[in-house]
Amino acid sequence: MMFKRYQNELIVAFSVLLLILALAYRSAAFSSSAESISMGKQEVSEFKELLVFKKRWLDKKTSKRVAKLEKLVPASKVTWKKKGKKLTARYKDLTPKELNKLITSILNMAVQIQVLEISNHNGSYTVEFKCKW
């Protein structure tokens, strides 16, 4: 009959116990999930970054885009040598307009520029371009 005698105190004690349990649960959930959330978010972020890289640098359409560089100026001005995923191209007698067009196209392409040389000969330009992808 001790329960009846101290039932008010027991009610309060039970609620305090519940509060302590809830605090402990929250604290445990916070510490375990904070670390796992942080690690998980980093993993997701790295994964997504990797996918962006793959999409940009391992794009299967890059070869087709590179091929367009040959047709960008008249064929007489181009010496074209493509082997697998490597290109060596030489452009000569380019007008400033053709030069700008070519350089803009090259810069917008997801290729690794190995060599890019431009030289001016009496107002016409020569371009040496080596890249891989």
Added chain:
Amino acid sequence: MSFWENSKTLLPVYKNMAQQTLAETVNIMLTPQFYILKKVTLPVQYAFQAKKVAASMFDGLLEHPQNSDYLVYKENDDWVFIAYDLKEISHFLSTKGISADKVGKIFFAQQALSSFSTPVRLGSKDALVSMDDTVVLVPQSALEDNSKTVLMDEGFTPKNGISLHGAFNSFISQKQALGIAALFTLFAFAFFAEGWRYSQSSQNTKAEITALLEEYPTLQSAYTRQSIAAKYRNIDKNERKKRDTVKTLAGMIFKGVKVDTFKMNEKGFAVRFKCTDAKVAKHLRELAKKEGFPSVKTLTGNIVSIEEKL
């Protein structure tokens, strides 16, 4: 008798009762000596509404209204208001040897009105009778036929009663206890909810990773992912640098400046600008320094040269 029915002994409590020695918990039936009764017809539907006006029903009738509690229930068309002083009742019970821990429920005789069709004997002197739908205490000598009386038994036990709430020993009242418990419970639920939210957000991140791994099974290995990412991060960084450099150099060309030669490879670049005069060359040199090319220099023939590592 069903399992749920109250099977405890029902002990009538009246002022002249003998001293008690209880081995088990009992239910208490209080005689009108311990409460004040009022019956009123009120235009209210629910007991909680009637209970709100209970205190005003006993204005001027109670010795210590601040110590009083009220029991309200409906009897036919009337509302029955019972005012009682729990401390006084507790004190009286203790003087008769009935400790709080031996008290189950406390009932009022009026609650068992229908059971008082026959007078109920209380000890050798008193009796409880029903008069005008009210249970009253009378001397046994006032009864017409003393032989037609019964003793109170468990059959008199009403459905609802009150509790002592540990009135003897509690440091806090039941109201305070319930208030504190409600507050703590509320906080506890808030903490549980917060904890659950934390675990859920952790689950969401895990689910996102699982979904990505299922979509790209070739990237299951963290080592492979890190290795590929490191390789392409480096390529991305270098190629961005090359393109940014070309764009910056192109932005430095203005009237009177022409590109003479430009060479760029994996390691660095070298550029020579041909300027129309020394003034243009000077301006270009200042611009190059501003753009972050400290190696800029002017050569003979108004040629401005820059050579930098990437």
